[in-house]
Amino acid sequence: MDAxxxxxxxxxxxxxxxxxxLREQLNRTAEFRLVGEAASMTEGLELIEKLNPDLVLLDISLPDGSGVHACSRLVAGRPDTRVLILSVYDDPAVIREAIAAGAQGYVLKDTPVAMWRNAMRRAAGSGVVLGPQLIGLVLMEVREMANGLTTACMGDLSPQERRLLPLVAEGRTNKEIAVALSLSDKTVKNYISNMYSKLGVTRRSQVATLYARTLPSGGILAEDCA
Known part of the structure; x- marks a missing residue:
């Protein structure tokens, strides 16, 4: 990623x-600039419309609505907006709802600073982020979801799409995948678009769920934000 x-x-x-x-932490890092703050969903949505940020750090609990609801409204109106949910709750059901609402990731507020920074980089760059403390908690949820999906459509993937599959499931950004496979960003984007169409999915989290079922252990690949 461009430094x-x-x-x-x-x-x-x-x-x-x-x-x-959070403001103090962001101000200490040259690659991040805090351009606006809000204390409610209504105020925040208005601010986002005005400022058009690269990334929204969104609390899961707000005085005029849940962060999940705010995320859903935000993404519906601005599909390209990246959202990273902040929370003190490690409930797998809440995490699942947040990701389903369109969040790029979910990080606990007590996550170490270095992991926070990496989580923000990955979320802003279209990666999918789960804090390392949460991987074990959501594993069972992912397995249960996978039980309701079919892997028959995996056979429709081209050899190159199969190479991309585990990297997409890990939450790698398009640029990271391009570097890893010596492809152009545009080529990776086209492969992923075709893959989504063949698998009948629209999100990387759904790709991860399908891919989990193809692994011998039934587990998932996940990067730990370190």
């Missing part, structure tokens, strides 16, 4: 202390 890229961030959290702590 010179500057990510513009909007933070939505009703806790003044939480906003202060």
């Amino acid at each position: 010179q890229h500057l990510y513009r961030i909007v933070l939505i959290d009703d806790s003044r202390m939480a906003r202060l702590g």
Whole structure:
């Protein structure tokens, strides 16, 4: 990823202390710029429309609605917006709802700073992020979801699409996949689009769920944000 890229961030959290702590961390990192803060869903959605940030850091609990609902509304109106959910809750059901609503990731508020920064980089770059503390919690959820899906459509993938499959399931960005496989970004984008069509999915999390069922152990590949 280009080290010179500057990510513009909007933070939505009703806790003044939480906003202060995150603001201090963001201000210490040259690649992130906090361009706006809000304490409610209504205020935050208006701010996002005005500022058009690269990434939204969104608290799961807001005074005028849940972060999941806010994420769903935001993504419905601005499909290209990247959202990283902040939470103190490690409930797998809540995590699943957040990802289904369109969030790029879900990170606990007590996650170490270095992992926070990497999570923001990956989410802003279209990667899918789960904090390392959460992988074990959602594993059973993913297995249960996989039981209701078929892998028959896997046979429709081309050899090159099969090479991309585990990398997409890991949450790698298009650029990371392009580098790993010595392909252009545009070629990777086209392969992924064709893969989604053949698998009948629209999100990387769904690709991960399907791929999980093809593994001998029934597990999933996940990168730990370190």
